[in-house]
Amino acid sequence: MNIDNRPTRTLRPLGVGEAIEIIDQTALPHRYQTRRITSLAAAAHAIRDMQVRGAPLIGVTAAYGVALAMKESADDAALSSAVDLLGATRPTAVNLHWALARVRACLQPLPPAERAAAAWLEAGRIAEEDVSQCRRIGQHGLDLWRPLAATGKRINVMTHCNAGWLATVDYGTALAPVYAAFDARIDVHGWVSEPRPRNQGLLTAWELKQHGVPHTVIADNAAGLLLARGEVDAVIVGADRIAANGDVANKVGTYLKALAAFEARVPFYVAAPRSTIDFTCRDGNAIPIEERHGDELRLVQGLDDKDRPDSLRQLPSDEAVGNPAFDVTPARFVTAIITERGSCPATTDGLRGLYPEA
Secondary structure, three states, X not given: XXXXXXXXXXXXXXXXXXXXXXXXXXXXXXXXXXXXXXXXXHHHHHHHOOOOOXXXXXXXXXXXXXXXXXXXXXXXHHHHHHHHHHHOOOOOOHHHHHHHHHHHHHHOOOOHHHHHHHHHHHHHHHHHHHHHHHHHHHHHHHHHHHHHHOXXXXXXXXXXXXXXXXXXXXXXXXXXXXXXXXXXXXXXXXXXXXXXXXXXXXXXXXXXXXXXXXXXXXOHHHHHHHHHOOOOOEEEEOOOEEEOOOOEEEEOOHHHHHHHHHHHOOOEEEEOOHHHEEOOOOOHHHOOOOEOOOXXXXXXXXXXXXXXXXXXXXXXXXXXXXXXXXXXEOHHHOOEEEEOOEEEOOOHHHHHHXXXXX
């Protein structure tokens, strides 16, 4: 996608096995800056501290993290240590564990001397697959919206958190159909929900603005009113894990939007690639929910009056807070799941129909 009219990806390899360059998303939307990741520890830090975020991008970053670890030491102990360290950074996003398992399976049969090069190639393949899958998600989502587009009226699409290209290597998941519609010259407008406390909706607004897509930022709690008023034609979100029965874990607040959309009879879509679907997870009750540090809620991040990054305390440091990062939307509230293979009902049979080999 575009930054200042230049095609840009969230992550790019530098050299062969040397380093990767990422967009530091903790600096957005106020500053655009990149960081070089040259080690396993730096990759783990980038994931844990959300310099990279979004389930697909976390997986790709972790794959490159293993590759960077292998250039230092590539024996079995080093491989296991790298996988364990990266796997512990974020518990809910299954793409992370999927990518690590794939790289490990690729490297395990190889002699240590060959592992660094093989890991780098495998990480690159995972990255390119992500780009291709997200592009196809965009087209399949657009196909679902074409009847709306045929009316000639503006399509108002509500999203939650950030599941755009910043959450993937390119194109995004939930925003991919929005970009596909905009690029097809369809009149589309995005309702961008924050969400608090990390305010990743501000990243959605930033990337939509970079691409020229009309949008409006709203507070999380305004969503129900807009849906009730009939000002939303569709809601679309990404996912960090989809259980085998179609239950969906996504950024906290997603469940409330699904309830409001259901009451307003507005379609509620979930867009995600195959790596987000966990066929070993029976239902949403088995999905681990990450509890993040309370200071994310106690402190507000922004710019001071001199446009310098700063934080403002809104709660005392000893105030007890709960900060669950995700919630689970039951499958019955999901109109369809959109993947790189097409769309399906949010059911076991629907997912198996798209992925019979799983």
